[in-house]
């Protein structure tokens with residue numbers, strides 16, 4: 664059995680909301696608008712930055728015509744400050760080390776643009792674990808379309824596969840790709856756990872290696 668696990672980034676490997684909030688706050692300031700709360704901005708994460716900016720503009724009262732400018736401003740700040748406040752969730756680094764040592768091939772599939780995703784992974788010393796990083800702009804379509812997830816697994820191979828993510832978008836992506844989904848319950852999800860299709864759930868990364876052993880071994884044995 665060869666195993667491969669692909670991870671979502673925002674709200675799964677990395678608690679990145681504070682830097683996204685800071686970039687949004689800077690953009691709003693440049694438009695003369697007051698900040699939104701961290702919780703409000705966090706609730707907009709999951710479908711990529713352009714979508715998030717559109718939702719922020721609607722809340723902040725910025726005209727739709729300024730969309731491209733708002734995205735450019737937000738991304739300019741974010742590129743300069745990709746991981747000032749972001750941290751891997753507790754246990755992520757140890758978990759990735761253990762999975763890698765167990766011979767499991769690892770990748771990332773995020774709706775964040777690939778360039779800032781790489782910046783964050785480098786800044787937090789996580790890039791060494793991943794053989795492939797698929798961003799929201801790698802293909803013409805993004806999650807929940809299954810194509811980006813398929814693309815990541817094509818690079819990794821693996822007869823037993825699992826996708827780990829935190830959101831409704833991730834659950835739908837995995838389901839449409841027919842890949843087992845491991846839900847990280849401490850991310851930015853808004854929907855109750857029991858309303859999502861999951862193979863397993865985990866609330867701490869220290870538990871993931873044992874869960875992967877159980878879920879992925881059963882899967883391989885049942886084929």
Ligand SMILES: O=C(O)COP(=O)(O)O
Nearest residue numbers: 672673709710711773774
């Ligand atoms: O950029 C986003 O909105 C979400 O990114 P994610 O797919 O890594 O959660």
Ligand SMILES: [Mg+2]
Nearest residue numbers: 671673674829
């Ligand atoms: Mg996420």
